[in-house]
Amino acid sequence: MNLTFSNLFFVKKDMFPDEKLKKHEEHHKKVSWVYYCIITLGFWLIANPPTFGYKVPEMVWNDILAGIILIVLSYFALKPYKLWAQWGIVFLGVWLFVAPMIFWAEVGAGFLNNYLIGTLVVVFGIVIPRQPGIKLFAQPGPNVPAGWSYNPSSWNQRVPVIFFAWVGFFVARYMGAFQLEYINTVWDPFFGDGTRKVLTSDVSESFPVSDATLGAFSYVIDVLFGLAGGTHRWRTMPWVVIIFGILIVPLGVVSITLVILQPVSVGHWCTLCLTSAMISLLMIPFTIDEVLATIQLMRHEKKERGTSYWKSLWFGGTMKGGDMEEKKNPETLLELTFSEAYNDLLLRPWNLFLIMLIGMWVMAAPGVLGYSGTIADSNHLAGAIIVTFAVIAMSEVARPLRYLHVLFGLWLIAAPWVLGTDNDTAMWNGVVSGIVIIALSFPKGKVEDKRGSFDKYIK
Structure with a gap:
């Protein structure tokens, strides 16, 4: 055809x-x-x-x-x-x-x-x-990709993303209502007037539209793309999966980066902005595997049938092998989702949790230990990036990204000399944190599921 x-x-x-x-x-x-x-x-x-x-x-x-x-x-x-x-x-x-x-x-x-x-x-x-x-x-084919031990498009894989996206939408909509002057005050339980100052800063007002409302739009689109398609959409609706992945992974990282730059560019923290960033971050590990399955399908179509990536993006394809997964009873979907999410949490590598905690400490250290300047800005940025990639690497698909923490650790060690500081507390905090992060970057942790040809890269 x-x-x-x-x-x-x-x-x-x-x-x-x-x-x-x-x-x-x-x-x-x-x-x-x-x-x-x-x-x-x-x-x-x-x-x-x-x-x-x-x-x-x-x-x-x-x-x-x-x-x-x-x-x-x-x-x-x-x-x-x-x-x-x-x-x-x-x-x-x-x-x-x-x-x-x-x-x-x-x-x-x-x-x-x-x-x-x-x-x-x-x-x-x-x-x-x-x-x-x-x-x-749509072409007939399996629900579970060949070589995979589970279906990345199953509802229990997508429900957490949809849930987080709805929470993010309500948080962003509230901030957008303040920017559009529907309400006169905005709540911040930890940083006093910080949220108001961030939402009315020159950085926020430089956008042609309300940046918080733009975030609300992004979240509701995440919800809709999360709901679109059945449990075989990884092969029947590749364009939905790819756009869904772009909205959550690269755009999510950009959103997180903009938020963590607040203390550097604006000079204040914003509780609701940090909440929105954390929500964006938590959605990423649940999304990567479905995107991987779709990319594998498109490569399979190119290799086996000579189908262009553009054509398979819009019309999908099929592959031999895999399993025809039986549909789950909708009444047990929520219970199944919570059960699998809990089991996944127990499998997350302990070292990545420790790296995440150290990243949070690096972010908070300037305020707790009382130092400022360029080295403090570096800590704010580096700490947030460390947390970001620790959470992303908790996904088995993204586990190789944990090695990036070696670079982040080296930066923490070198920053006091590269940026210059006469504060011994800041220097030793960076050195010790960097050494510990590097050491924690190597353990792989448990990997239980199979993902076909990609398994060789999860080391």
Whole structure:
């Protein structure tokens, strides 16, 4: 089947066998109710401006036009082969998250309504019915990748990420409400006025939009991408997995880095910002393995069938071997998730926990031991990076990253001389911490699961 990128939006029935066409039409018939729900959401959007007294003209027109377009797209989406309309609904749902940030919506109800309706539109557009045309493009194959001992796309692997993302969304939304002046004060239990000073700093105000609201948008997209697709999405929806991984891993590290630079760039700590950073960090180990499985699939498609990475990214593929994992009883999903998360915690290497604690100490040392200047800034930054990579390396897939702590330890030892300091306490604290971190970087810890050809790299 010679598929191109445009076939994601425009399909011809003669391109597919009758069996696939029948499955597609049956699936579309089962989920077509979602488009009637979206029509209702379109009318809701149109009614928002007069109901809640919007003051920003751009938001008035945004909601009215978005509502009309949703209704029109939903009408066309009721037809099984109008994939462009089904995709248009998804894109418009994402736009509803972005609009309040771009137009700096003044009315709290407008901000909240756009987030609520945007979430529902994306849920009805792609989470419940799954990727438009998925029954046409998906190939039969295993749920558990060949050579793997578990399914990286199983719900018990994704539920923790979705949970953390929701918590992060509420934290970021609260800070965004302060930046957009919906509320006059912001809570900080540990650093006094620190959160307010960070959120109103020149660094935060240099963004064209509210940076906290941008964070809220990122978290809710994490939730939606975490929910999208079934337990075989690592091979049927690679683009979802890859974007999900990009949102959580590299963008998460960037977010964490921006937060840990607060004492250097702003001069204050922010409890809620640190909470958001920790949430972003905790999501990373749960995401890496699914991305690895998808990359392995794409490489397999390239090697065995000559399929380009671009094509397999959007249309997926299959592989021989692996297991057809039985679906778990939904009533036991939460219990299963907690049980496996607890067991995973017991398997985490003890040395990485110690490295994480030392990293926290390095961050706190300037305040506790009473030294400042460039060496203190170095400790704040190095300590946070040490914690970041210790948590990431707790994932068996990312276990080789623990060796980076050798470099971080060497920096702690050398920093007093490279940066210059006459404070003996700062010098000895860096030297001792660095030596201990280097020593703790070598033990691998337990590795129980199998991940095919990648196992040789987990050393």
